[in-house]
Amino acid sequence: MDLQLTGKKALVTGSGKGIGRGIALALAKEGVHVAVNYQYNADTAKETMAMLNQCGAKAVLLKGDVSSAEGCRQLVESAARQLGGLDILVNNAALQLNRRFEDCTEENYRLIIQTNLFGYWNCIKYAVPHLEKSAGGRIICISSVHAKRPTGVDPLYAMSKGAIKMLVREAAIRLASKGITCNEILPAVVDIEFKTQVKGSQEWNLKAIHRDREYRGYPVGRFGRPEDIANAVCYFAGVQAEHITGASLRIDGGAMLV
Amino acid sequence: MEKQEKLKMRILISNIENELGRKLAADFAGWGFDVYALACNKAAEKLSGVAYLPYDPSKETDMEELIGFMAAVGNWDALVVSPRRIQAMHILLEDERRFQALFDHHVKTAFLLTKYVGRYFAKQGRGSVIYIGSFHDEKPTGASLPFSCSMGAIKMLHREAAIQMAGRGNAYILLEVGPMEQDVEKMRGTISPLYDHTKDCIPRRELIREGEISQTVKKLIGDSSLNGSEIRVDAGFLLHYEVRK
Secondary structure (H helix, E strand, O other), X not given: OOOOOOOOEEEEOOOOOHHHHHHHHHHHHOOOEEEEEEOOOHHHHHHHHHHHHHOOOOEEEEEOOOOOHHHHHHXXXXXXXXXXOOOEEEEOOOOOOOOOHHHOOHHHHHHHHHHHHHHHHHHHHHHHHHHOOOOOEEXXXXXXXXXXXXXXXXXXXXXXXXXXXXXXXXXXXXXXXXXXXXXXXXXXXXXXXXXXXOOOOHHHHHHHHHHHHHXXXXXXXXXXXXXXXXXXXXXXXXXXXXXOOXXXXXXXXXXXXX | OHHHHHHOOEEEEOOOOOHHHHHHHHHHHHOOOEEEEEOOOOXXXXXXXXXXXXXXXXXXXXXXXXXXXXXXXXXXXXXXXXXXXXXXXXXXXXXHHHHHHHHHHHHHHHHHHHHHHHHHHHHHOOEEEEEEEEHHHOOOOOOEHHHHHHHXXXXXXXXXXXXXXXXXXXXXXXXXXXXXXXXHXXXXXXXXXXXXOOHHHOOOOOOEOHHHHHHHHHHHOOOHHHXXXXXXXXXOHHHHOOOOO
């Protein structure tokens, strides 16, 4: 399927490693020029950049903090300026503290909501003037199955994802007239420790027992991988998805069914 | 017997500055409940039969004091979390502070109340927490981004509380309230046609009344088998929301 993404320009927040890196790579392989964003770890972000360069993609590296409105504004404007426009925004940068009710403070609340909800909203808000100049602007928000299923360990994270679900739906109906779609992807556990995915490696063996137990909750027999999420992002970004907006796509290997 | 027991019940209502919260407080007081309301908003209308507690549910320090008061009084049956502030604000408006304030008004207060009162209820071995939510936890408004984001967050707060906080004798219940008279004008005239023919989409041709919410809450208090329930109180509205007339 030709997604007709060649030459498009994308900003992927939180793409120095993990799921974001996988998304940046997948988009680059489709011919998209990518702005890679990181906040703390420059080393992993440079690794991502090296991978993108190997694909022959045009890529720029942007340090930026999405937990403030000004950080989001600067990030979006820098991406648009350096790439020469913006067609795709992938909201991916998010925090998870794994704190139970008892351990959650007002400060934790502020940090999670500001980063996960307001970070996504601010990036959307500042990206829209650029996206509406595109022939088919795309916003794709990486959320979590915990927008639907409680975590049992982290109420603030789930609350932020529940709010993002509604942000996506409000954005979808508000921005449709501008030719912009907005969708969300709900991953379950995604294995972003690449070394542990090498069968027979020391890391693999150390985690084998744990994995066997955890995999029982995944009918397909494994956790998700960054490329699982990235492939869906590419589809949502592509021309074939122009009639899809406000959708929530669960990518969890069937975990929510068992 | 059941009726007599309910008449002795003690209930805390979080927000009485909105019409629905006021009606809840007035109805429960009228039914003979021992009713307390948080009155951090000094402009809140004073209702007979309702005791006002000067604690701000957006501050942890106030919540600690509230729990001290609740423990001194003892024997609480329910907390009703009833923030409801609908203001027009769409996704491209610049005003982050207003969005934050509206979100916190609903979500931060609901979260802190759940954390503190929920812990007290678990220790007490009884107590229901009933969240007055909205069907806008799934259905976008097209008019009020802060309200629908808040409702989406409270839905997940409710689910988390139901599995993390509920002990023996506790229940966490979410009411997904349908369109009410005071909502229609605030929501109408936007990009969504949801509020254009609201009454026509309700089989009985009447919007949801505040008193119906009070009645529903009263029925739910004290039944721990309902923990985790999400009850849509919309008279069938959502079944028809695709109708375009």
